[in-house]
Amino acid sequence: MKGIFITGEGPEGAGKTSILNRLAKEFSDKGYPILLTREPGGISIAEKVREVILDPKNTEMDARTEALLYAAARRQHLVEKVRPALESGAIVLCDRFIDSSLAYQGYARGLGIDEVYEMNLFATQEMMPDATLYFDIEPEQGLKRIEMHKGREVNRLDLEAIDFHHKVCEGYEILLDKFADRMHKIDASGTFEQVYEQAKQTFKEIIRAHGK
Numbered sequence: 001m002k003g004i005f006i007t008g009e010g011p012e013g014a015g016k017t018s019i020l021n022r023l024a025k026e027f028s029d030k031g032y033p034i035l036l037t038r039e040p041g042g043i044s045i046a047e048k049v050r051e052v053i054l055d056p057k058n059t060e061m062d063a064r065t066e067a068l069l070y071a072a073a074r075r076q077h078l079v080e081k082v083r084p085a086l087e088s089g090a091i092v093l094c095d096r097f098i099d100s101s102l103a104y105q106g107y108a109r110g111l112g113i114d115e116v117y118e119m120n121l122f123a124t125q126e127m128m129p130d131a132t133l134y135f136d137i138e139p140e141q142g143l144k145r146i147e148m149h150k151g152r153e154v155n156r157l158d159l160e161a162i163d164f165h166h167k168v169c170e171g172y173e174i175l176l177d178k179f180a181d182r183m184h185k186i187d188a189s190g191t192f193e194q195v196y197e198q199a200k201q202t203f204k205e206i207i208r209a210h211g212k
C-alpha cells in the first residue's frame with residue numbers, strides 16, 4: 001500500500017484524541033494527505049455493530065461476543081475507509097485500533113492477548129499498523145484529566161475501577177515488548193505542548209522512514 005497506517009494508543013485521558021487532532025490539523029495544513037479516523041468511523045454497518053456492543057440493555061453480552069463484535073466493526077471500517085485511503089497514498093491516523101482490543105479484552109478482561117490477536121488477524125487479513133504512537137501515562141493521571149474536564153470529583157466508582165485501568169496499562173506494556181518494532185512510546189505525563197512536541201517529532205520520523 002502506498003500510504004502509512006499510524007495508530008494512537010494508551011489509557012483513558014492520555015491525550016490520544018487531542019494530540020492526534022492537532023497533528024492531523026498541522027500536517028493537513030502543510031499539505032500532507034492526512035485521514036484522521038477512529039472506529040467505527042461513520043461507517044454505517046460498523047456504527048450498527050457498535051450500537052449492539054454499547055447498548056446498556058445487552059447485559060448478557062459475553063466477553064468473547066464483545067471481542068468478536070469489535071473485530072467485526074474494525075473489519076468494516078478498515079475495508080470501507082482505511083484501506084482505500086492507504087491505497088490512495090494517505091497517511092491514516094487512527095485513534096485506537098487492534099492494540100486496544102488486546103489490552104482491554106485480551107489482557108484486562110482476561111480473554112488472552114494471543115487469542116484476541118489471532119481472531120483480529122482474521123478480521124484485518126493480517127493487516128497491522130505501520131507504526132503506533134503509545135501515549136504513556138499513569139492511569140490515575142489520565143482519569144484525573146477526564147474528571148477535571150467534566151468538572152466533578154473523582155467518585156467511588158472511578159476509584160473502584162482503577163485496578164482495571166492498571167491492568168490495561170500492564171497489557172499495553174506487554175504489547176510494547178511484543179511489537180517493539182512499530183511501537184513508539186511517548187511520555188504523556190507533561191503539559192499538552194510537551195506531549196505534542198514529542199508526538200510531532202516521532203510522527204516526522206515515522207513518515208520520513210516511509211519516504212514521505
Ligand SMILES: Nc1ncnc2c1ncn2[C@@H]1O[C@H](COP(=O)(O)OP(=O)(O)OP(=O)(O)O)[C@@H](O)[C@H]1O
Nearest residue numbers: 011012013014015016017018145149190191192195
Ligand atoms: N498533556 C495534557 N495535560 C493536561 N490535560 C490534557 C493533556 N492532554 C489532553 N488533556 C485533556 O485531557 C482530557 C483527555 O484528553 P483526550 O480526550 O485527548 O484523551 P484520550 O487519550 O483521547 O482519552 P480516551 O481514551 O478517553 O478517548 C481532555 O479534556 C484534554 O483536553
Ligand SMILES: [Mg+2]
Nearest residue numbers: 016017018095
Ligand atoms: Mg479519545
